[in-house]
Amino acid sequence: MTTLYRLLTEDDTAAFCHKISDALAKGWALHGSPTMSFDAARGVMRCGQAMTKDVAVDYTPDLKLGAQ
Known part of the structure; x- marks a missing residue:
């Protein structure tokens, strides 16, 4: 089991x-908690919000996180 972030x-x-x-x-x-920040340039x-998910695949850097 792998935890994705x-x-x-x-x-x-x-x-x-x-x-x-x-x-x-x-x-x-x-x-965790969401975060907010002012983008002065724009x-x-x-x-922002951190998210995790436990999956039954091995992690590799080319893993498409949003497709899991």
């Missing part, structure tokens, strides 16, 4: 919530 990021819009909801529906779990707030 992803950090999902997006501007602070509904798109971020949909991205997290989609990952949860595919079996990913929230890992003038927008950015959100």
Whole structure:
């Protein structure tokens, strides 16, 4: 069993919530608290959420995390 880790990021819009909801529906779990940061170059707030998922595959660097 391998535990995979992803950090999902997006501007602070509904798109971020949909991205997290989609990952949860595919079996990913929230890992820690979400984070927010102001992107001064673009003038927008950015959100991030760490996610984990246990899978029955061996980890390799070319593994497509979003496809798991």
